[in-house]
Amino acid sequence: MRNTTKITAAVLATGALTLGLTACGSDKGDTKAKASDPLVVAATPVPHAEILEYVKDHLAKKAGLNLEVKEFTDYVTPNTATEDGSVDANYFQTQPYLEDFNEKKGTHLQSVATVHLEPLGLYSEKAKKTADLKKGATIALPNDADNESRALRFLAASKIITLKAGSESDATPQDVEKNPKNITFKEVEAAQTPRSLQDVDAAVINGNYAIGAGLKPAKDALALESTKNNAYNNVLAVTKGNEDDPRVKKLAKLLTSPEVKKFIEDKYAGSVLPSF
Template sequence: MRNTAKFTTAVLAVGALTLGLTACGSDNKDDSASGSSDSGGPLIVAASPVPHAEILTFVKDNLAKKAGLDLEVKEFTDYVTPNTATEDGSVGANYFQNQPYLDDFNKKNGTHVVPVVTVHLEPLGLYSSKFKSADELKSGATVAVPNDTVNEARALKLLAANGLITLKDGVGNEATPADITGNPKKLKFKELEAAQTPRSLQDVDAAVINGNYAIEADLKPAEDALVLESPKDNPYGNFLAVKKGNEDDPRVKKLAKLLVSPEVNKFIQDKYAGSVIASF
């Protein structure tokens, strides 16, 4: 039986990254004791529900006991709280993000979260409930994209890689629609909090959706995406992360080893059928 505490957070205002955001109903004092400072207690890991929490729950139910790891999984539905909770010690680790996102988050918020081990890639995809191919997008079509710095740039790079737009040469992980130099279809962009992009499909012509949110919305990236990110040389692998200084926590080391085990690789292949790709 799944033993996972579920958390929900308020939808963030456009562009906001606030350190004050916390999960509804969480008890930070109790969590802090076992989250990071007490290496003898359970390791509490903050994770996005899909696929991160599902992968962690597989580890908890099938591998952790034999490895001597007491693991607790807490789900968060946004991309901010897992890092702030890791920074303040409410949780001992998190599993939901990629390196460009973390670099940007640490820079903007003064946090000290670091990666431990990369586990998987969730290819970003372009989806539509109105069209069956990207070529069908009409002039002036509206495309929803995530509004956080890194994921918006990632979305625009996906569109550029598939010939829908052209970006300035050398544009990095801070690209915005203002960096578009060519737009043959005169696409319009609707910037939304990443978690809201699947819900926008009925209101826009297409949406670029992060892999975890696509799966939660019962989309199958490997089958349903009009265009999908290539896994080759992809810098957006998702990893287990901790606050700097906690990398050598014995519990973290045990979990890191289990997350890149053959058993987890098989679980990812069997459950996600190419919509999530193991990075090891």
């Protein structure tokens, strides 16, 4: 039975404040987690929390892991919560996003397992294929730096635009060199890209948000990101110093087990791909 704790950034902010006040009077090193303690993992709902729930319901007990899943709907709070100790680990992000977050926010997160890939897709309620996009069309992009540059590279690979040479790793709309359809780009929060479909001609949507919105990437996308040589695998992450926590090691092993591979393949039918 699903028993996932859903949490919002506002609620977490209150909890984080309480945690901070408590921490002022205690030494973080004084409390070492026991193997029987719950491992609290932050995750976005689909597919991350669903995969964790499968582990919790079918694999964790036998492995001696007490797993607790907390759902978040944004790409920032899970990392800040992991960094400040509000949760023990998170599972929601790609390796490049993690590295970019560390650099910009001064956090100390690191991956401990590579689990799956969610290919980016281009979706539209107005076009049936990329060729149907009209001149002057507006395409919504995720507004965080990592996902935006990834989306632009994807559009370039789909022959919709061309990027300036050398700009690919950190491309922004200003790096578009050739734009034959005179596409306008609308930058929105990644979680809001499915909702933006009503207001734009097309949107580049991350796989988890597409699935969460009822879209079927393998079927509904006008174009889908290739898995070949793709660096954007989703990872289980902890803050530095917690990578040797026995509970984390157990979860990493379970998330890359044959059982989880089969679950991903059966449930998501190509919309989410195991990367182990």
